[in-house]
Amino acid sequence: MNRYAYFLGCITPNRYPGIELATRRVLEEFGIEVLDMEGASCCPAPGVFGSFDLRTWLTVAARNISIAEEMGADITVTCNGCYATIQEAKHLLKQNDELKNKVNNILKNIGREYRGTVEVKHIIEILDENIRYETIQKRIKHPLKGIKVAVHYGCHFLKPSDIRMHGTVERPTILDDFVRALGAESVDYEDKMMCCGAGGGVRAANLDVALGYTRRKIENMVDAEADCLITPCAFCHYQFDTGQIELTEKIGKKYELPVVFMTQLLGLALGMSSEDVSLNKNKTQIQTFTSKLS
Amino acid sequence: MASKVIRNVTWDFLNEVIQDGSRVFPKEELERLRFCIQCGTCVGGCPSGRISALRIRKIFRETQLGLKETVLSDDNLWNCTTCYTCQERCPRGVHTTNTVRIIRNLAVKYGYIKNNHRRICEFFLTYGHAVPINDETRQVRKDLGLAEAPPTVHSHPESLAEVLKLAEETGFKKIVERTAK
Numbered sequence: 001m002n003r004y005a006y007f008l009g010c011i012t013p014n015r016y017p018g019i020e021l022a023t024r025r026v027l028e029e030f031g032i033e034v035l036d037m038e039g040a041s042c043c044p045a046p047g048v049f050g051s052f053d054l055r056t057w058l059t060v061a062a063r064n065i066s067i068a069e070e071m072g073a074d075i076t077v078t079c080n081g082c083y084a085t086i087q088e089a090k091h092l093l094k095q096n097d098e099l100k101n102k103v104n105n106i107l108k109n110i111g112r113e114y115r116g117t118v119e120v121k122h123i124i125e126i127l128d129e130n131i132r133y134e135t136i137q138k139r140i141k142h143p144l145k146g147i148k149v150a151v152h153y154g155c156h157f158l159k160p161s162d163i164r165m166h167g168t169v170e171r172p173t174i175l176d177d178f179v180r181a182l183g184a185e186s187v188d189y190e191d192k193m194m195c196c197g198a199g200g201g202v203r204a205a206n207l208d209v210a211l212g213y214t215r216r217k218i219e220n221m222v223d224a225e226a227d228c229l230i231t232p233c234a235f236c237h238y239q240f241d242t243g244q245i246e247l248t249e250k251i252g253k254k255y256e257l258p259v260v261f262m263t264q265l266l267g268l269a270l271g272m273s274s275e276d277v278s279l280n281k282n283k284t285q286i287q288t289f290t291s292k293l294s
Numbered sequence: 295m296a297s298k299v300i301r302n303v304t305w306d307f308l309n310e311v312i313q314d315g316s317r318v319f320p321k322e323e324l325e326r327l328r329f330c331i332q333c334g335t336c337v338g339g340c341p342s343g344r345i346s347a348l349r350i351r352k353i354f355r356e357t358q359l360g361l362k363e364t365v366l367s368d369d370n371l372w373n374c375t376t377c378y379t380c381q382e383r384c385p386r387g388v389h390t391t392n393t394v395r396i397i398r399n400l401a402v403k404y405g406y407i408k409n410n411h412r413r414i415c416e417f418f419l420t421y422g423h424a425v426p427i428n429d430e431t432r433q434v435r436k437d438l439g440l441a442e443a444p445p446t447v448h449s450h451p452e453s454l455a456e457v458l459k460l461a462e463e464t465g466f467k468k469i470v471e472r473t474a475k
Contacts, residue, residue, distance in 0.1 A: 008445075017444075037445070044424065092319070106463045169378075202373060
């Protein structure tokens, strides 16, 4: 398939539209048509609304999926939270007809129906499976030689593994392979598989706890001499980028590791400028990273 | 101080957790909560446990013992980022993270929702986004050559009405407005 319904969610369009821009540009570069999901809402966030009322969470998710079903296009996402919600909702509705009927009875009130006819693919999967890293490699104009990248997977791309089915959750390589395909180095660092701290409503409920995660992750990445970190998730991106400003304010110590979304890194390797992929709209500085991209 | 010995163990709360969770999850998955033997693998791998006082196994033990109010009113219940590390590692196959989500559903049902979370719900019930757009991002979108408002509910009032109708049908607004006595 070379057309995808782009489910934007909240953080991508409403806080980091640079992620949206870079993703659209990169996919179009490889001949993949990006379709807008008109009238989509919050996914809703799996650990937030899923923690408040699972029934509402599932029903609103089913409505969002039904928009792509009407378009006849599979869904792609740039946020692990959106990925989790859409995939988990599909999983739950597939295994339980009674539940599906109940959800559809509610959807009937707005003239919609969930059928289960489209799939969801994370942007990582589009790059790895549809476009393929080998093809990407052939199109690289500016290999990121000498750049050290700290990879952050985010939790909900990989887990729960019985639904995600991406293999090992302790030692995955799909994002490290991506970084290497672009000519950069993926540095190992302590607690690499640790969460960014934002999920499950913790960022809202207890910012200090959320930033406690972020601080450990960033310090470990800096200790490994990373030039930047990359994420495949808009919410992790938000937590690392905005979180470093919050940490600097709270602790007084300067945190300034550049935060790059995976499609932004790809855009740079394809010859786009940091403005083209809107890295300059980040809150945390990016100069220490961009100055190394000769 | 001597610790309290609990003699009147009741399965009522654990049954309620399983019952509530089975609104969306298969009951047989949730039944595994009975299998928890307090091995502590969950706490050992928990990133939040290094920073906060969240102890997943304690929450599960208290649930097995029927200590409903203790579990539902515990602030640490909200320090789980739902990273699934414990669920992946649980040697008894307990769906730990999903169970936390269900227990939180009950906490909200009984009015223990946090004010900051209620605000997120208000955003959702007003804009259809948990994180709605702001003036700063509108400007960034314009600068980038993107539509000032994304093609989501932000550009479609009729779609927002659909989302709000769903939330009304499920009783979401009433659920999150409850306060504990």
